[in-house]
Amino acid sequence: MSFKLITLIVIVLGVVALAQLIRVYELSSKLRNRREEDITNRDNRLNANLLMGFTFFFYIGFIWLMLKYGWTGRGDAASVGGEETDWLLNLNFVIIIIVFFITNTLLFYFGYKYIRKPGVKAYYYPHNNKLELLWTVVPAVVLAVIIILGLKVWNSATSDASKEAIRVELFSKQFDWTARYAGEDNILGHFDYKLTTQENELALMTTESLDSAIRQMEFGKADGTVMGIQLLEEKLNNPKNIFIPEDLEKMENDLDRKTRLLRLLVQMRARHNKKWDAEAYDDIIQKDTLHLCVNKEYEMTFRAKDVIHSAYFPHFRAQMNTVPGLTTRLKMTPKYTTKQMRGKMKNPKFNYVLMCNKICGSAHYKMKMIVVVDSPSEYKAWLKSKQTFKDVFLAKPVEAAAATPLEGTVTPADTAKIIK
Amino acid sequence: MGALAHEAHGHHGAHDHHEHHEEGFVSKYIFSMDHKMIGKQYLLTAVFMGVVAMLLSILFRIQLAWPGESSDFLSMFLGETWAPGGVLKENMYLGLVTIHGTIMVFFLLTGGLSGTFSNILIPLQIGARDMASGFLNMLSYWMFFLSSMIMLCSLFIETGPAMAGWTIYPPLSALPQAIEGSGLGMTMWLVSMAIFIASSLLGSLNYIVTILNLRTAGMKMTRLPLTVWAFFVTAVLGVLSFPVLLSAALLLLMDRSAGTSFYLSDIIVGGEMLDNHGGSPLLYQHLFWFLGHPEVYIVLLPALGLSSEIIATNSRKPIFGYRAMIGSILAIGFLSFIVWGHHMFITGMNPFLGSVFVFTTLLIAIPSAVKVFNYLTTLWRGSLVLTPAMLFAIGLVSTFITGGVTGIILADSALDIAIHDTYFVVAHFHIVMGMSAVFGMFAGVYHWFPKMYGRMLNTRLGYAHFWITIVGAYGVFFPMHFVGLAGAPRRYYDYSVYGEFDTNSYEMIMDLNVIVTVFAIIAAIGQGFFLFNFFYSIFRGPKAVQNPWKSNTLEWTTPVEHMHGNWPGAIPEVHRWPYDYSKPGYEEDFVPQDVPLKEGEEEETH
């Protein structure tokens, strides 16, 4: 309250003071017979000087920022491709900083130098084709160089990764990252979002995960955390239940949706090739930290569960959006281990990081994953200590809510019939 | 065509018996069909929206500089709902950023800037009695007003305003389960924008038709002031690109409420597995940026047009390379349609497509450079009068350079990988678009205020305003380059997360954030000088003379007192281009467009 009051008083006083000042100013203008649109030589000179002063402080500020922070506040590039990026970035910065200084200086200097002077008329100079040609061609040539160099780096950054590249998948959801390593075979197992269950968050596709997803869709889970089609129908068909219209509509929609999803799952199950199981089962799922091996090429693929996120590795100069319904990819070769980088950054607590860089909801700013770049031996040891998907998923079979279908509900066999 | 047609036009409307007709308050000030009044209505609405958007930015800047600290200022404006204990809520932070961006880009710089000046200047500068259709023009303004109000109301609803950023990328904007602002707030955003687009289309069509058909005798296209050229190309861009945004918004509305899957595929959100399949979030981005990039030039071109006029007038020199200036405007207009992909380099779009967009985007830098050099040459050996308008126009050229050169870095897809969606981008577009266009708008207001209100703005307050604004605004946006190069993503609620992995960057970002916020507060307070000057002078400023800046264009041949039909007698005929300043052979240093050529005088064919 008091804060509001003070703010109000300050504003009112400010306006009153300004109004008084203006009054005085207007009176004196009137006395001297000066009109508002007549800019006096004194005012003109003052503003011309201010233009020079401003330029000076502007440049000082710029140079101070450059000296203090450099353009790489995040340190040298820590990946092989990133070094190329930095080289190009440096070159482009040199070019644009030169242009920035020359043109801004000319602008402010002209603003200062050519102010109105008694007896000097402006120079009537409407055009000069040669000059104009010059400053069309020179930028065009400089830009051609920039484009050619840029596309060279872009092509090498986006070309396919080599066969030997280690495949890792990064799975994004509000608001964290999960990594999946391709395992022994260096092949990432198949997935489909419809297979998502609490036990299979990444929705990997194996015979067992398909069965489990179908079962859960139909019958839910014994612990009551998932409501299956069967239970929904039972509730809706029970004449004793009375629902408010919104709930009813929601439940009916849910039922429709789940029935459609179930049908798709059953189709998927029918098409499933058992050979794919192995590809998924040897995958390793890893939360919290992403471990990478130094000087190994990685091909990362990205998935999103809910909304668009962006996998941003500022230190590796790598970034790619993660898009629901689309698999995106990038390749990257870390060049320094975390330990080496700590030395380079002179910061013993430094860590590489993977940040989310596309607005994705309330905790967007917290959505990150620490990245550790290991030496080959550390990496091997770390990888050995991890369980595969098989170990984790097959360890605890899921219990369905109802073992025997209730009367009048659809069984998997029925669903299969419907589809045919 | 010629003068006859215009005379006919001047008299055909039922409301147009201007010589002997007292108007009621409502038809004069509210449902006016007079282009000058409509222009002023646009301006007032835009000033109001601009102040709101600026306030929103101060609110979230406070959070960025002092994250988690309680602020009286925040609780004063946001109350316990959105700032419990004076600390901004995460969701509301995103809501503020979203509405700030939306208002600034669409309501201030699109509706406000070209709405105000196209309306006021097109008929006056081409020598027409009014817009081609006064009624559609009025409709356009009132739809703009309505959409502004809907957008503002969305700030006050229970689930908060839209929170998905001004670009409202789905799925975030499509799924209320993903963020609360994507419920009613987003619906209001979409409805407001749909109305805004309709308004903008009505306006633009009117501008185009007026410019093509209602020019006075002798006003060839190559004798048009550059302002009118800029408004013309802007209107064409708007007509061609805004409908695409409308379709993007409609598809999004359908995904939200009709169960379609244009943008949605394979999504699990809030524990619910959706059965949408086959849509693509990238489709939305293509549609959005197909508008979005031309949009940035829709914002910028009018500002460049205004500053061309102001710089020529106050340098007392012809604009250098008039034809090249027109050529650049046209080239920029054309190219702006084939560069949208530079916003999508790392969305998973095909890399080869990316290369094409690199090429086209960097091409745009050429006409932009030509414009800059032409401005510089116009100043060279001029006889400058540094009015507040002139200072703002010079400031515009500076920000156009400073922001333009960083565009070259961003347009290089290989480099964009490292800085996309960081504060570097925020710095780029605020300087090149935000500052330039706002400077252009201020320049325009200072220069044409006498024409709009028949009074003069106070010059000294104008100077104070300019210097605080340029220092404040550069102080805000220049350090952001460094924040971005340090890798700081945009749209983060709290950068102290950096403390968890990189203490060096953490210190740098937190320090710079404080500097930025302090400058932002200074700049915001500086706008008080403008607001005061503006409203005070409307009522009490000294009376203006007919042609205070000794300018050549036709608007200065109209009487100070506004009247329907603009000229009391016949519309003046045009005999020359608008830039005969300091022409050898003339006593005065300006020769208005309606002055016939002297015997033996050559017309400048530029």
Ligand code: HEM
């Ligand atoms: C030399 C000319 C320019 C070039 C080469 C250029 C290039 C770019 C590029 C490549 C981006 C995308 C950056 C990213 O998201 O990572 C960008 C963003 C942007 N540019 Fe420019 N630009 C230029 C001039 C302008 C002008 C004149 C304006 C406005 C008047 C403008 C407004 C914007 C805006 C608003 C964005 C960001 C939109 C967003 O992501 O929210 N640019 N520019």
Ligand SMILES: [Cu+2]
């Ligand atoms: Cu995210």
Ligand SMILES: [Cu+2]
């Ligand atoms: Cu763009």
